[in-house]
Amino acid sequence: MMERSSNNNVVELSRVAVSDTHGEDSPYFAGWKAYDENPYDESHNPSGVIQMGLAENQVSFDLLETYLEKKNPEGSMWGSKGAPGFRENALFQDYHGLKTFRQAMASFMEQIRGGKARFDPDRIVLTAGATAANELLTFILADPNDALLVPTPYYPGFDRDLRWRTGVKIVPIHCDSSNHFEITPEALESAYQTARDANIRVRGVLITNPSNPLGATVQKKVLEDLLDFCVRKNIHLVSDEIYSGSVFHASEFTSVAEIVESIDDVSVKERVHIVYSLSKDLGLPGFRVGTIYSYNDNVVRTARRMSSFTLVSSQTQHMLASMLSDEEFTEKYIRINRERLRRRYEIIVEGLKKAGIECLKGNAGLFCWMNLGFLLEKKTKDGELQLWDVILKELKLNISPGSSCHCSEVGWFRVCFANMSENTLEIALKRIHEFMDRRRRF
Amino acid sequence: MRVIVPLQGVVQGRGGLVLGSVIPCAFFYFLQFYLKRNRRDEPVSESDPANQNSGSSSPTQSELNGLSRSLSRVIPSPRNSGAHVSVSGLANSILKGGGDTPYHVGLKRAAEDPYDELGNPDGIIELGLAQNKLSSDLVSDQNSIGLSLSGIASYEPSDGLMELKMVVAKLMSEATKNSVCFDPSQLVLTSGAASAIEILSFCLADSGNAFLVPTPCSPGFHVDVKWRNGVEIIHVPCRSSDNFNISVTALDRTFSQAKKRGVRIRGIIISNPSNPMGRLLSRENLYALLDFAREKNIHIISNEIFACSIHGDEEAEFVSIAEIADTEENLDKERVHIVYDLSKDLSFPGLRAGAIYSFNENVLAASRKLTTLSPVSSPSQHLLMSAISKPEFLQTYVKTNRQRLQRIYSEFVKGLKGLGIECTRSNGGLFCWADMRGLISSYSEKGEIELWNKFLDIGKFNVTPGSCCHCIEPGWFRFCFSNLSEKDVLVVMNRIRKVCVTCKSQN
Numbered sequence: 004m005m006e007r008s009s010n011n012n013v014v015e016l017s018r019v020a021v022s023d024t025h026g027e028d029s030p031y032f033a034g035w036k037a038y039d040e041n042p043y044d045e046s047h048n049p050s051g052v053i054q055m056g057l058a059e060n061q062v063s064f065d066l067l068e069t070y071l072e073k074k075n076p077e078g079s080m081w082g083s084k085g086a087p088g089f090r091e092n093a094l095f096q097d098y099h100g101l102k103t104f105r106q107a108m109a110s111f112m113e114q115i116r117g118g119k120a121r122f123d124p125d126r127i128v129l130t131a132g133a134t135a136a137n138e139l140l141t142f143i144l145a146d147p148n149d150a151l152l153v154p155t156p157y158y159p160g161f162d163r164d165l166r167w168r169t170g171v172k173i174v175p176i177h178c179d180s181s182n183h184f185e186i187t188p189e190a191l192e193s194a195y196q197t198a199r200d201a202n203i204r205v206r207g208v209l210i211t212n213p214s215n216p217l218g219a220t221v222q223k224k225v226l227e228d229l230l231d232f233c234v235r236k237n238i239h240l241v242s243d244e245i246y247s248g249s250v251f252h253a254s255e256f257t258s259v260a261e262i263v264e265s266i267d268d269v270s271v272k273e274r275v276h277i278v279y280s281l282s283k284d285l286g287l288p289g290f291r292v293g294t295i296y297s298y299n300d301n302v303v304r305t306a307r308r309m310s311s312f313t314l315v316s317s318q319t320q321h322m323l324a325s326m327l328s329d330e331e332f333t334e335k336y337i338r339i340n341r342e343r344l345r346r347r348y349e350i351i352v353e354g355l356k357k358a359g360i361e362c363l364k365g366n367a368g369l370f371c372w373m374n375l376g377f378l379l380e381k382k383t384k385d386g387e388l389q390l391w392d393v394i395l396k397e398l399k400l401n402i403s404p405g406s407s408c409h410c411s412e413v414g415w416f417r418v419c420f421a422n423m424s425e426n427t428l429e430i431a432l433k434r435i436h437e438f439m440d441r442r443r444r445f
Numbered sequence: 446m447r448v449i450v451p452l453q454g455v456v457q458g459r460g461g462l463v464l465g466s467v468i469p470c471a472f473f474y475f476l477q478f479y480l481k482r483n484r485r486d487e488p489v490s491e492s493d494p495a496n497q498n499s500g501s502s503s504p505t506q507s508e509l510n511g512l513s514r515s516l517s518r519v520i521p522s523p524r525n526s527g528a529h530v531s532v533s534g535l536a537n538s539i540l541k542g543g544g545d546t547p548y549h550v551g552l553k554r555a556a557e558d559p560y561d562e563l564g565n566p567d568g569i570i571e572l573g574l575a576q577n578k579l580s581s582d583l584v585s586d587q588n589s590i591g592l593s594l595s596g597i598a599s600y601e602p603s604d605g606l607m608e609l610k611m612v613v614a615k616l617m618s619e620a621t622k623n624s625v626c627f628d629p630s631q632l633v634l635t636s637g638a639a640s641a642i643e644i645l646s647f648c649l650a651d652s653g654n655a656f657l658v659p660t661p662c663s664p665g666f667h668v669d670v671k672w673r674n675g676v677e678i679i680h681v682p683c684r685s686s687d688n689f690n691i692s693v694t695a696l697d698r699t700f701s702q703a704k705k706r707g708v709r710i711r712g713i714i715i716s717n718p719s720n721p722m723g724r725l726l727s728r729e730n731l732y733a734l735l736d737f738a739r740e741k742n743i744h745i746i747s748n749e750i751f752a753c754s755i756h757g758d759e760e761a762e763f764v765s766i767a768e769i770a771d772t773e774e775n776l777d778k779e780r781v782h783i784v785y786d787l788s789k790d791l792s793f794p795g796l797r798a799g800a801i802y803s804f805n806e807n808v809l810a811a812s813r814k815l816t817t818l819s820p821v822s823s824p825s826q827h828l829l830m831s832a833i834s835k836p837e838f839l840q841t842y843v844k845t846n847r848q849r850l851q852r853i854y855s856e857f858v859k860g861l862k863g864l865g866i867e868c869t870r871s872n873g874g875l876f877c878w879a880d881m882r883g884l885i886s887s888y889s890e891k892g893e894i895e896l897w898n899k900f901l902d903i904g905k906f907n908v909t910p911g912s913c914c915h916c917i918e919p920g921w922f923r924f925c926f927s928n929l930s931e932k933d934v935l936v937v938m939n940r941i942r943k944v945c946v947t948c949k950s951q952n
Contacts, residue, residue, distance in 0.1 A: 019673055030897055031664045034907035043905070045932065053906040053937055055925045058720065058751075058789065058875045063846040095795040096788075131636050131797070135818050142673055147652075159548040164818070168535065168647055168673065215575065249577065285584060286577040288600045289823030291636075309673070312640045316822035317795030326584070340580040347579060369575045391547055401555040401573040407548035422576040426562065431570045 014237055014274040017206075020143040020305045031056065039097075095317040098310050100129040104320040107327035108294055112279060114333050115248045120260035126296055128306040129320070133245050133280035133293040135313040137164045137209075140276055140295055143305050144239045145171045145206035151241075152176050152194045152208045154186045156372075156408035156415070158215045165209070174198045174205070177411045180374075183363060184217055186210070186225055191232050207239030207274075208232070213246045213256065213367035216408050216417035218348075220250055220367050223257040230262060230271070239274045248284030248337055250367040251345035263298060272298040281323070283369065284340070290319050344369070344421060347428070351420045354432035358439040369421040373402075376414025378442070387413045398434045530742055530780040533711075536648040536811035548573065576600065603820040604813040605634025605800075612834050613800055617765070617785055619839055620752035625767045627802060633812045634826075636797040638750050638786035640819040642669040642714075645782055645801060648811045649744050650676045650711035656746075657681050657699055657713045659691045661878075661914035661921070663720040663748070670714070679703055679710070682917035685880070688869060689722050691715070691730070693737050700741060712744030712780075713737070717766065718751050718873025721914050721923035725761060725873045731769045735777060744780045753790035753843050754927070756850035757872020770804055778804035787829060789875070790846075796825040850875070850927065853934065857926045860938040864945060875927035882920030884948045893919040896948065903947060904940040 034056045043051035095101065102124065109122035130136040145151060147170030153161060154176040165173060176194040178184040191208070198205045208229060212221040226242075233240040242259040250256040263275050277296040282288035292315050297303050327333060351371055352362050363372040379386040384406045391404040394416075405415035420428060551573045560568035581598060610629035617627045635641050650656065652675035658666060660680045670678055681699045683689040696713065703710050713734065717726045726734075738745045747766040755763050770781040783802040788794035798821050803809050833839055858868050858877055866884075868877040885892035890912045897910040900922075911921035929937065 022672075030894065030910050031913045034897075034901060034909070037901055038907045041905075043933075045930075049936075050905060052901070053933065053940070054928060055876075055937070056907040056909045056923075058925045058927070063792065063842060063849055066842055066845060093793045093795050096797070131819055131822065132817075138818050159546055163814075167539065168815070168818075170652075283575065283577055286579070286581050287584070287598050288576060289598050291820050291822045311637075311668070312643055312673075313636055313819040314797050316636075316797045316825040318825050318828060319822045322824060336580065336583050339583060340577070343579040344577070369577050388547060391551075395551060395554060395569070399558075399560070399567065399569045401551040401569050401571050403548050403551065403573045407546045418572045419575050420572070422571060422574055422578050427560065427570060430560075430562075431572060434570075 014239060014270070014299075016143055016301060016305070017146045017149075019146070020301070093317070096314065098129075098307055098314060100127070100315065101317065101320040101324060103328070104315075104324040105129070107324045108279075110330065111327045111333055112247075112296070114330065115253075115284070115337060116256070116258050116260065117253050120258055120264050122260070122296060126298070126303050128295040128297070128303060128310055129315045130293040130295065130310050131291040131313040131315055132288075133243065133278050133282065134160065134164050135310075136278045136280070136293040136295045137161070137241075137243065138167075138169065139306055139309055139313070140241055140278065140302075141165045141169045141171050142309065143302055144241070144276075145169065146204075147171065149204045149206045150174045150198050152191070152198070152205060154178050154184075154190075154210060154214075156184070156216055156405055156410035158211060159403070159407045161209075171206075172203060174203065175409055175411075176208070179412050180363070180415075183219070184214075184372075185222065186229065188228055188232065191229070195236065205236065205238055207241055209241040209243065211243040211246075212259070213244075213250055215246065215368060216370060216403065216405075217363055217372050218365035218368035218370050218417075219363065219372075220256050223262070226257060226259055226262055230259070230275070233274055234271055237274075239276065241276045241278065243278040245278065245280045245283050246368045247279070248340065249344055249369060251341055251348065252366065253337075253341065255366050260296075274299070276302060285336075287323075290323070291315065292319060292323065347420050347425075350425070350428060351418065351432070354429075355435065358432070358436045359443075360435070360439070363415075370417050370419040373416045373418050374414060375416055376412070379414050382413055384413060390414075391416070394438075398438050400431055400434060529776060530744055530805075532648055532805070532807050532811065533651045533654075535651070536807060539811045539814050540807055574600070598823070601823055601826075602813075603816040605632070605816075605821055606823075606826050606830075609821075609826045609830050610634060612830055613785070613787065613798075615836070616787075616790070616833055616839060617749075617752065617802070619843055620749075620755075620763055620790070621765045621768060622762075625765050625771065627767065631802055631804065631809060633801040633803075633809060633816060634821050635799050635801065635812075635816045636819040636821055637788070638748070638784055638799040639665060639669045641784045641786070641799040641801045642666070642746070642748070643673065644812050644815045644819070645746055645784065645808070646670045646674050646676050647815065648808050649746075649782070650674070652676065654709045654711045655679045655703060657696060657703075657710055658915075659683055659696075659713075659715060661689065661721055661911055661916035662714075663716060664909060664913045666714065667915075676711075677708065678714075679708070680915055680917075685869075685918055685921075689719075689724070689878070691734070693733050696737055710741065710743055712746055714746045714748065716748040716750075718755070718763070718871075720748075720751070720874060721876055721909065721911075722869050722878045723871030723874035723876055724869070725755065725757070725763055728764050728769065731764060731766050735766070735769055735773065735781070738780050739777055742780075744782060746782050746784060748784045750784060750786040750789045751874045752785065753846060754850055754875055755847055755873045756854050761872035763873065767802065767804075780805070782808060787833075791833065791842075793829070793832075796829060797821060798825065798829055853926050853929060853931065856931055856934045857924070857929075857937075860934055861924075861941070864938065864942055866941075876923050876925040879922050879924055880920065881922050882918075884945060885920045886948070888919055890919050896920075896944075897922070899944050899947065900941075904944040906937060906940055 038052045038054040041051045043053040105124040105127045108127055109124040112122045130139055150172040151165060153173050155178055165171060174194050174197055176186055176190050178186055178190060195205055210221060213219060230240060244258060247256060247258060259275055260277060263272050266272055275298050280293040281290060295306050348371060355362060355373060361374050365371050375390060379390060387404050387406055394400050394402060403417040555569040555571040558569045560570040607629060610632045614627040614629040614632060618625055635644060655677035656670060658678050658680055660682050667678055670676055679699055681695050683691055700710055718724055734745060749765055752763055755761055766781055767783060770778045781804055785800040785802060787798040801812050861868060861879055866879050866881060868879045871877050881896060885896050893910050893912055900906055900908055909923040914923060
């Protein structure tokens with residue numbers, strides 16, 4: 004393990020994060036807390052605190068309960084407790100999140116990492132999706148007009164999620180195919196300098212591991228270099244690990260959590276934050292379940308309060324808590340899912356190879372990074388978009404051009420393979436073959 | 446009536462008395478007369494406050510009518526003809542640029558012409574969406590949730606399923622006894638009322654701008670509006686001497702003061718029924734507010750989350766601002782936005798389902814995009830649909846809910862009266878606004894908090910002190926009674942009595 008010297012600088016949070024505008028210390032919340040700690044119950048706790056500080060309507064609750072019980076007798080919508088769990092479910096809106104659900108998430112995240120890192124359920128903050136988690140973290144770690152450094156190519160949604168409402172900028176860390184798009188220390192320094200030259204304050208680095216759109220894991224050495232860099236510049240490191248359960252071979256994934264496990268220095272740990280979601284690994288994007296896992300107590304506390312704008316439905320938490328804490332199921336799921344993804348990846352890469360198309364060597368995710376540079380008439384962004392247009396209109400295939408991902412090299416495209424049947428994939432490959440055949444004839 | 450303009454000519458010494466003042470004056474008077482006549486077909490009684498809500502014999506009805514008639518209502522102010530109310534810089538940039546990259550375009554095109562092996566073999570195969578369907582069967586088979594994933598696991602529009610929007614629109618219409626027919630395509634669903642208010646705040650105001658908020662107001666507004674957007678809230682205090690009714694004069698005064706300070710007001714935020722007073726706003730109140738908003742060319746956000754929680758006497762009628770907006774021209778409609786929340790009326794706070802209803806296409810378009818950051822969970826949408834889609838159930842629910850709230854409210858208020866504590870007259874919402882000025886040790890926020898602490902420590906009950914609602918007068922408390930049974934009411938009264946005794950012995 005590398006000796007990581009820190010300058011004992013406490014990494015800062017944004018103005019929004021440290022302001023007391025959230026009103027948490029008001030009697031409104033203090034009273035609520037007192038009730039939570041000692042709630043009145045007619046039979047079991049007659050001397051408990053009666054809650055009249057919360058404008059919730061329970062006078063007609065039974066009408067709903069009865070109606071829904073008739074509609075859904077198997078009670079499948081209410082999670083493991085069945086219909087009796089409905090009342091708790093419907094009323095629960097604590098932004099701490101259901102303890103059982105957080106424990107289940109922590110356990111699931113540990114399993115994905117093969118037990119190489121521990122997750123504390125009390126450091127988990129729930130948000131309605133990873134999109135919300137990324138935005139929330141940005142609000143907390145950076146002020147408007149500050150910047151986050153993000154390696155290219157990156158997920159097109161970041162331009163929106165990280166910047167829209169936060170006013171924070173993205174400064175790209177340029178990566179290219181000469182070294183498989185790996186992040187180099189030189190590229191990091193160069194991006195940082197670019198920001199400084201423009202008088203922009205850099206607050207952190209945000210990576211996706213495994214990478215979207217590359218479909219490849221970030222090497223352990225690179226993660227260690229990244230953490231060093233962040234310590235030296237006294238900035239944050241956010242690791243978006245939403246594809247961590249979609250790595251084809253478990254041994255090939257190193258989470259930043261593993262690196263942090265071996266560190267004692269709090270001022271180093273405190274700058275690391277992980278984003279996770281069930282949308283990709285579990286194929287449940289509609290459920291809108293995301294998390295922020297932070298080693299920084301202030302970030303956890305602030306994120307929790309801020310999550311009130313984007314809470315996970317209590318019903319969803321109940322439904323998934325038992326499933327995710329069933330270790331036998333999760334072990335089986337993770338294993339089989341990895342297998343199926345790997346097989347699917349092999350089919351598409353082989354199929355493309357037969358058509359004369361190469362892909363970046365990938366080992367994770369739901370997509371491959373395909374190189375069509377050799378097909379471009381003009382080796383420019385326009386040339387790439389022209390080709391994209393042809394593929395969409397003539398081949399009727401929707402793939403994502405590298406320029407949407409801010410790739411500095413033209414000709415790369417992201418192709419997803421996990422959202423259709425094998426038959427459909429074969430049809431897509433057939434269309435590509437035919438297209439390549441036609442082009443060869445000219 | 447603006448007298449400033451015609452006199453300008455005189456003041457500036459241009460055109461002499463005739464050209465400078467008489468002619469423009471005459472023109473203005475005739476214009477306004479014309480506008481007033483053609484404005485709307487309203488009964489003449491509209492202009493007479495005493496005849497409002499005819500049929501009501503309650504002496505307190507006039508006190509419920511609050512909002513003093515402003516001059517701008519009797520003689521309508523000149524319209525800002527052609528002045529569209531503007532949205533925020535953020536909303537504009539979202540409308541112009543967001544979602545135009547090939548990444549987004551491709552997703553849209555593929556969704557419009559999706560490949561299907563049998564049905565559409567020449568369709569577009571979607572290779573641009575990073576979604577994992579390979580192992581869904583494993584999740585479905587998992588017994589502990591016994592859940593069919595079909596139709597709920599995939600990505601869906603982030604602003605909610607149309608089927609749920611249709612049902613929510615029906616519920617909102619039911620709350621107005623169908624005097625408004627809410628259009629589901631003007632609804633944007635999001636994960637809770639807090640999120641809805643925050644999204645509107647981002648769409649209607651830029652950082653450093655402000656909203657006018659009559660106080661006392663809901664404790665949550667400050668966080669929802671201000672925290673992440675840097676938008677200010679400027680209080681417009683209402684007083685017990687006015688029964689805490691909103692006065693347009695006060696709104697106007699506050700607006701001018703803010704303007705002098707260089708602060709740009711972008712809108713007013715009201716609650717109807719009001720929180721914490723639990724008062725319904727009348728049609729007249731709403732027209733007066735809309736007049737004011739028109740005059741200043743600003744927005745109105747009406748927080749109608751308690752629309753189904755009406756409990757007053759039979760005449761008590763919830764009038765949504767949508768009903769008023771419906772009668773107005775497009776320019777005025779554009780400034781009206783409603784926040785709704787299924788959690789309050791339906792006791793479902795855990796499911797996180799709030800809504801924005803707007804007549805402004807730009808606001809709707811920008812809000813829809815922002816819901817990606819706070820969407821409603823899919824299984825919860827389906828659960829809500831099954832809960833509220835039957836019209837008979839809906840009607841029964843609304844009616845029964847109203848009756849039960851009325852009963853608890855009466856018991857509660859009677860109980861308080863028995864202890865010598867008066868409440869303001871309320872006919873909606875889940876709470877009452879109690880006057881405890883007689884019990885506080887000093888007429889100050891400190892005295893109020895001391896009493897609140899006694900309620901919690903000695904009385905063992907939690908209520909909301911007026912200062913949390915930004916009430917300018919100390920000694921008022923909000924009591925939410927809607928999570929009490931009738932038996933609980935007796936328990937509460939005993940506990941309040943216990944605290945009263947300690948206060949009296951100290952005072």
